[in-house]
Amino acid sequence: MQHTIAASARDTTGAVRILVALVVAAACGSTTTPVSELRTQAPAAADGESPPVVAPVPTVPAAAPVVAPRVTVAAIADAKAKLVAKYGAHDDISRGVDQVAALWRASDGDLAAFCVAQYAADAKTRDALFARMEAIDEQIRGHDLEIGRAARWNSEVDTGPMLAVEELLTTYDPSTHVIDDLFTSKVAFAVLLNFPLTTLADRIREGARYSRREWAEVRLASKFEARVPGELEQAASTAGANADRYIAGYNLWMHHVLGEGGARRFPSGKRLISHWNLRDELKANYADKDGLAKQRTIAKLMERIVTQTIPAAVIDNPTVDWDPVTNKVTAAPAAEIEADAPKDRLPASETREPDRRFELVLAHFHAARAIDPYSPVAPTYLDRAFEGAELPEARVRAMLVEILESPLGADVAQEIQTKLGRPLEPHDLWFPLAAPATAEAELDAVTRKKYPSADAFAKDIPRILRDLGFSPARATYLAEHIQVDPSRGAGHAMEAERRGDKAHLRTRIEAHGMDYKGYNIAVHELGHNIEQTFSLYDIDHTLLQGVPNIAFTEALAFLFQARDRELLGRPRPHGDADRLRVLDAFWGTREIAGSALVEIDVWHWLYDHPNATATQLRDATVETARKVWDQYYAPILGGKGTALLGIYSHTIASPLYLFNYVLGHLIAFQVEQHLAGKDKATFGKEFERVARLGRILPDLWMEQATGKPVGTASLLEATKRALDQRPAHP
């Protein structure tokens, strides 16, 4: 999952920082935990047992596949009676035994004997058990991370030529089977017997009253909230891999996509992957005098992909020409075919692509439904998606709608229309408002001289931190916990997960030193490392290490990145560039909000129609995309009835992730607004305070950090201000 998203993100070029806070996140690979840990259950080993499951767990919906209880009601009653007989009546006996029984398998042995041996009846024993589990959790995570880091060292760090084996080592992950092993050893059951499992609804209802220790207990137990049989995990991952492969091959050779009268408007050799490259091409075409005709062609092409009226022969095939308006396909003239054209492509034919796109979504759905009964606290894929973000669907949906219904949408559209000097069209959904980056040649010279090596950057970290507002003592302390390595890639931050280890900052150093772009990324990564260090070394419970989700760590890293020029002694960009950055963030958020809403509705439709065919799913998706367009976009962009909102490849490769991008924008604006304009010393203190809040609920984190829960107000207010500041004579 994470790899898919990271891969997608890498395709996103020309990202404006805050607009794609999350994308940057994934691209910089700053965290190995939040998304994957929150969203997916830990893998469980394949076992040969007959299917299974779950003792009577009331939250499993009636529609879920029926499965036989693995532990009999009598065995559960027997275990409870034996515990009461030995320890006396305790409120939590029933809960603990039920939690164990829900995931116990026949091969695990005697339930009652296990419970009697492992129950912690008094507070002192339970405190000791909690402390032991918290300590061992830190050791397991921390050492696994170090082993993985060592295995990938030569692939990630620029150590010179690589052996063939390095590629194999990158796929080795010692943490893959940890949860499964902890079930097999029954350590997981000792936790489930003694600490409470919670649903997202429980945490939202009661979380504000939890003590920090109770939050840590919640995080401990939730590691073991599901025990999915290995073959079902495997099926889900196969569905994901198939979808990834499909998307990876979904390219269009643009020289062969014809405009009116057979016009070839795109250069030979241009091969664009859907949807990222198509969207980026569309954005780039605003700078092109022939751009509008190209953009209309791309929009039509996208529509054909969503509705699957695209001819199968034109996908990744430069040997045929295609007019997406008439849908006519012809053999390309030999002189126009690229030298590197693949040999094994279909001959010219107008036969449409079968509903493959939707078959792949159905495969995700079927795999998820098979897992549902093994995940008692979040029994549907929708539940698990929102559980991952730790915001209930109703809240997320309300935020999406607030963005879409805001009258600011029409105001920003008006500004775009003025810039373009023509009525807006559906593809203006992707109009880039942010000013293009200024020439960096002068800054390149500064950073190359200042940072000829990774070591030179490492030596400057205490000064950077002092200039950001951390006290000299804090700056020294933080710098001692960060190791800087020369990176093969653009740069990333890797946390430590065990006290005693260091966070790693990977930064790219060219032969002539660090370019400004590399420096800008390094400052961003340093922000991650500082958050990671505070939330490991200075937190009260290591079980709460981190942030509520990936959007938060990106928001914090952005606070550093936004100050990168000041740290070189240059003024921070201001004026119209900053105003346009805000408008661009709003327009981009509004764009993804519609696609996210379509996807959520489609997944509800799937659960309501579990036997749907791919064709029925296609029709439902297209209908939903059109409905959302007509309601929220057609009034300002026209194009009634277009299905463009269904174009996101994420919906095929990583379903139900899109809404997280919207949350990312909102969270980044809230955190930024809270710290904007603070003096340096306050910035340093506040950064440390919020970084030590750890992995509590997003709303609680935001309330404790800024005084308000997660919401749309910061982004909308900033957008309003940006519109009000519009120069009289642009």
Ligand SMILES: [Zn+2]
């Ligand atoms: Zn990042």
